[in-house]
Amino acid sequence: MELISLIATLMVATFIGFNVLYIVLGKFDKLSFSEAVFISFALGLGTISLEMLIFYLLGLTFSVPVILIPWTILVTINVYRHMKYGDGFTFSERSTIPKEKNRALSIFLTCGITLEVAYAFFRALIKPIEAYDAVAIYAIKSKIFFLAKAIPQNYFPGLVHGFPHPDYPLNIPLSETFLYLAMRNLNDQLVKLIFPLFFVGILCILYFAIRRFASRAYALLFTFLLASIPMFNAYAANAYQELPLAFYYFASAIFLFAWIKEKKDLHILGLSAVLVALAGWTKNEGMLYCVINASIVLFVSVLARKDTSWKVTIAPVMYVFIIALILAPWIWVKQRFGIVNDEINLFNLNPVYLFKQLYKMGPILYEFQKQLFGPKKWILLWPIAIYAAIFHSRKIFAPEQRYISISLILAFCGYVLFYMVSYVDVVFFTSKTWGRFMLHFLPLVVLWLAHMLKEDIKI
Amino acid sequence: MWYKDKIHRHCEGRRPEAILKILFIVWVVLWIGFLARELFVKNNIRDYKNLLTRTLEGKHSYVTGDRLYDFLTYCKTTMPENSAYNIIGMDEGALESRKAVYYLYPNVKTADPDFIIDISQYTIKRVEE
Numbered sequence: 001m002e003l004i005s006l007i008a009t010l011m012v013a014t015f016i017g018f019n020v021l022y023i024v025l026g027k028f029d030k031l032s033f034s035e036a037v038f039i040s041f042a043l044g045l046g047t048i049s050l051e052m053l054i055f056y057l058l059g060l061t062f063s064v065p066v067i068l069i070p071w072t073i074l075v076t077i078n079v080y081r082h083m084k085y086g087d088g089f090t091f092s093e094r095s096t097i098p099k100e101k102n103r104a105l106s107i108f109l110t111c112g113i114t115l116e117v118a119y120a121f122f123r124a125l126i127k128p129i130e131a132y133d134a135v136a137i138y139a140i141k142s143k144i145f146f147l148a149k150a151i152p153q154n155y156f157p158g159l160v161h162g163f164p165h166p167d168y169p170l171n172i173p174l175s176e177t178f179l180y181l182a183m184r185n186l187n188d189q190l191v192k193l194i195f196p197l198f199f200v201g202i203l204c205i206l207y208f209a210i211r212r213f214a215s216r217a218y219a220l221l222f223t224f225l226l227a228s229i230p231m232f233n234a235y236a237a238n239a240y241q242e243l244p245l246a247f248y249y250f251a252s253a254i255f256l257f258a259w260i261k262e263k264k265d266l267h268i269l270g271l272s273a274v275l276v277a278l279a280g281w282t283k284n285e286g287m288l289y290c291v292i293n294a295s296i297v298l299f300v301s302v303l304a305r306k307d308t309s310w311k312v313t314i315a316p317v318m319y320v321f322i323i324a325l326i327l328a329p330w331i332w333v334k335q336r337f338g339i340v341n342d343e344i345n346l347f348n349l350n351p352v353y354l355f356k357q358l359y360k361m362g363p364i365l366y367e368f369q370k371q372l373f374g375p376k377k378w379i380l381l382w383p384i385a386i387y388a389a390i391f392h393s394r395k396i397f398a399p400e401q402r403y404i405s406i407s408l409i410l411a412f413c414g415y416v417l418f419y420m421v422s423y424v425d426v427v428f429f430t431s432k433t434w435g436r437f438m439l440h441f442l443p444l445v446v447l448w449l450a451h452m453l454k455e456d457i458k459i
Numbered sequence: 460m461w462y463k464d465k466i467h468r469h470c471e472g473r474r475p476e477a478i479l480k481i482l483f484i485v486w487v488v489l490w491i492g493f494l495a496r497e498l499f500v501k502n503n504i505r506d507y508k509n510l511l512t513r514t515l516e517g518k519h520s521y522v523t524g525d526r527l528y529d530f531l532t533y534c535k536t537t538m539p540e541n542s543a544y545n546i547i548g549m550d551e552g553a554l555e556s557r558k559a560v561y562y563l564y565p566n567v568k569t570a571d572p573d574f575i576i577d578i579s580q581y582t583i584k585r586v587e588e
Contacts, residue, residue: 135561136560225486
């Protein structure tokens with residue numbers, strides 16, 4: 001019964017996300033149906049959890065009907081819009097690139113991906129939440145919210161300080177709370193279903209992103225590579241926030257690159273802004289990706305300054321405005337109650353302080369190379385990436401993957417800066433987090449590889 | 460660039476596709492190897508087998524350790540709801556301590572407790588006024 005309630009609620013959340021997607025995009029001609037479903041799922045959870053934070057600001061308590069009622073307005077607007085203009089619901093046509101030359105390989109890769117997906121669901125659902133951060137930071141918060149049927153009014157002023165990392169965003173804890181409410185039980189085993197769904201969502205988006213420029217077998221090959229990375233699969237099952245964050249960032253980057261290609265459709269850019277803002281609402285590291293994406297939009301607009309179109313001029317302002325609007329309630333709550341990060345102080349981002357921290361570069365790079373050459377976690381992904389970077393160095397900044405490369409370089413530099421300004425012992429911090437940080441941009445690395453090796457692999 | 464010339468000379472005559480093919484085969488071998496290692500060498504398959512037949516409560520007990528979970532359940536029934544407690548006998552940052560905080564909520568861990576829970580000795584004591 002609880003499983004049925006959970007699945008029904010996830011479908012409702014996806015439907016709400018679909019309506020958010022429709023209001024932002026207006027049409028779906030650039031998305032396949034499966035992409036739309038997974039983006040709707042992530043948008044649904046992200047916007048519902050934001051709504052629950054606003055409930056706290058309004059002093060309201062949680063119940064599934066009360067949470068869903070406000071969304072009927074959006075659904076009504078969309079129904080009216082669809083009836084009046086008759087647009088939407090036409091998904092992108094199938095890729096014109098031939099299906100495959102190598103049928104046996106495609107079958108093998110499909111079986112491999114299916115096995116990994118099935119294993120991720122099995123591993124997630126066989127046990128309740130038990131991993132360290134998942135219990136200590138996130139599950140405890142969702143338990144507090146579920147038992148109180150609200151974010152208690154004494155939560156931010158006092159209660160939150162009794163648990164580690166009070167400043168961590170609440171997207172996933174509130175999403176878990178919403179699902180507990182739907183199941184009417186604190187079933188911390190079934191609630192883990194959302195994590196492998198993010199895993200499948202990333203694979204789906206990666207597959208279609210590659211399918212737009214390569215054959216089916218080629219897209220399957222890179223989807224398989226990503227799915228089979230042990231570290232990536234493990235984090236699909238342990239209720240950590242790495243894969244939800246990776247999903248929001250990866251999807252936002254895909255739409256950002258789609259906008260950069262033509263610089264016409266502000267709806268696509270708007271969707272990218274919404275998704276990256278939800279990355280910021282999922283983990284603090286998401287703020288880094290908000291800055292990276294916004295910087296790229298600004299950079300592209302400045303480069304295209306000869307283009308006098310207002311759509312290019314307004315793009316950076318719109319992008320930052322959407323991110324600020326979505327994150328405003330959370331930032332306000334943190335400011336209001338003086339909730340700060342106890343590991344990193346961004347006021348330390350000044351040249352004098354950074355110069356004094358240069359000694360940290362050794363441990364940071366040492367741990368990074370340990371990750372690069374550790375096959376137990378990543379198989380051969382990083383050696384292949386190094387191979388691609390060396391043999392195709394001219395392609396790194398070629399038009400098709402220029403902004404992917406820039407995003408990856410900025411993400412790497414961003415994490416190095418995190419370590420530099422952190423108070424935590426650098427050896428301990430890097431050994432615990434580098435691998436997890438690398439998961440955030442891992443899907444983008446695989447997409448980058450697919451671009452770089454396009455001419456080397458003829459399948 | 461000197462290093463590129465060197466690498467190109469070294470790989471002369473070998474098509475990049477052939478190198479990538481070899482890498483893919485190695486990838487698949489490692490993938491199967493790590494999957495098997497996780498299931499059989501790390502013995503996760505034993506955990507999965509034990510977990511399959513358990514209820515949600517039983518699974519909580521299994522992942523926490525049966526003895527600790529029974530003790531925490533006992534603590535929860537002993538303390539009146541919304542009591543304050545403190546944990547001794549274990550580092551605050553230890554996973555067991557974090558799990559105790561999770562399972563014992565809505566009882567809250569504070570520095571001014573009504574109960575002292577000694578996780579290492581499996582004892583709970585009311586604090587005298």
